[in-house]
Amino acid sequence: MSEDRPTPPPETSPPTTEPRTDAAGQLPALERSVMGSVGVALMGAGLRSARPLQKLVLGSVGAGLAAMAATGRNPLATALKIRQTPQGEVLVSDAVTIGKPADDLYRVWRDLAGLPRLMTHLKAVEVLDERRSHWTVEAPTGTVSWDAALTADEPGRRIAWAALPGAAIENHGEVLFRPAPGDRGTEVVVRLAYRPPGGSAGAIAARLFGEEPAQQLRDDLMRFKREQELGFAPTTDGQSSARAVGGQA
């Protein structure tokens, strides 16, 4: 994230009851102890199981969790390409080049109430005043809402925001608009950081349930590019095939 992002308010800091190590990429202590216990329990269940396959599966999943707890690292998160900041936030970013001037693209993003059209997992953004807004997001468990405030607004260059203290999911993000070299238009860079409930395990669970923020962001950016460059999205929905009428995967 860029340097001028304001320090998060104290409430968004890690819970003080669970001291964490300073080493980058290390799992929070609570997550480690839960993982360790579950891992040991699974290994035990695996060893007791009469069925060889179950023994193998439970044993190895258990051993894996125990190893994560012991080393304080979550290789599964790395394998699933879940990126984490040293502070334990999940980081999602992507970029796209769009053949339009930065000022035009900035204006579309600056209309916060219109953001749900760009970012489809956003259900609604309600503008409260010049800096504050109320965000609602679809989550596997239902909708989640929080208040956010603009932390930077540089016309034609950058918009940044952060959830206000007390948010159910701590998060902050920014959009950069950079002139692309040559006559290619504008590079739009989006960076989002959030603290998933349940730490990296929570992020993995969300991924396994089909919530893929990185893919969602990619799709959102491509949809935005096509809307800006073409004015519509290409489609094959409803075209003919020898499947059921209107059937198109």
Added chain:
Amino acid sequence: MKAIVWQGTNRVGVETVPDPTLLLPTDAIIRVTSTAICGSDLHLLDGVIPSMEKGDILGHEFMGEVVEVGRDVRRLKVGDRVVVPFNISCGVCDPCRRGLFSACDNSNPNHRMAEALYGGVSGGGLFGYSHMYGGYAGGQAQYVRVPFADVGPHRIESDLRDEQVLFLTDIFPTGYQAAENCGIVPGRDVVAVFGAGPVGQFAARSAQMLGAAHVIVIDRVPERLAMAEAAGCQVINYEQEDVLVALRESTGGRGPDHVIDAVGMEAHGHGPGALVDTAKQRLKLSFDRITALRWALLSCAKGGTVSLPGVYGGLIDKVPMGAAFAKGLTFRMGQTHTHRHIAPLLSRIEAGEIDPSFVITHRASLDDAPDLYRTFRDKQGGCIKVVLNPWA
């Protein structure tokens, strides 16, 4: 309407499917008057291209008459006779504006599938060529929906027959681009073409049109070699001669200045390398069999160009990279930017420089197409190129 449908690996059939409709205001509907089976359709038949779904309509070489246009279509009108590039391009993104039409940013609705395989970027959509390339219904049918109708279709205003202009949709520009990519120095450069299928035939004749001093064509199928020989090319049957030795001899030990691999991912070849490729492909450890590519790199002269119109799909290994480096070779490759070649090549046809119908060996109806897919794949009955009449 009638259409040729992919029913699974090694299974294509004729089925009755719904007529296409306009899905977007920039679409047109074409009544197909001629369509063809392409060598790259055989990769679909063999099941080596991922993301095909049962029920997909095949075909990407087609032409016909415009019967309906969306309300935002400006350049095309009902009644126009058009050839349609096999690749679908938006015409406004940066790659399209640079003439890299097959690399269109915007025309593939399933961009994420290609992005996952190809390093985060997707090419443009293709007609009838897997969901990774958009899942667009193809043109081996009586009617086809053509998206971006103001960008792709090219009007044919002269009285040239379908058979003379149909191949502007793919194999002629593909062979031509392969030759153009070589940067042939007229009167000096020797060009070798691996693969004497339709694209190889057009690559060889394009190399001649661009002034190559000498063109050598390599294949194993006698009637294909005879067709190249009739065009004035030297031919090598790789089952009867050691290709690398024969190419060295034919070029005074230098090797051909440029080599075009018009074979791609399903090379037959022979020898231990070919056996390993086949075994790995069967075991799904690899998409590609690369004998032709190996020969191309090994035979090419110092400072030469290896031009690849043949399609490669995945990861390859045992590539003689040391030879390529030692000789300072240049690689040029990629899906054809068909749009930019149609007008200049049409002028050459109109001027009588080339009649692309030379490549046709079989003419049939849609009902015969499933059999002809197999005939073409097995290279039986002298089959080099099949043209289908959807209304026969």
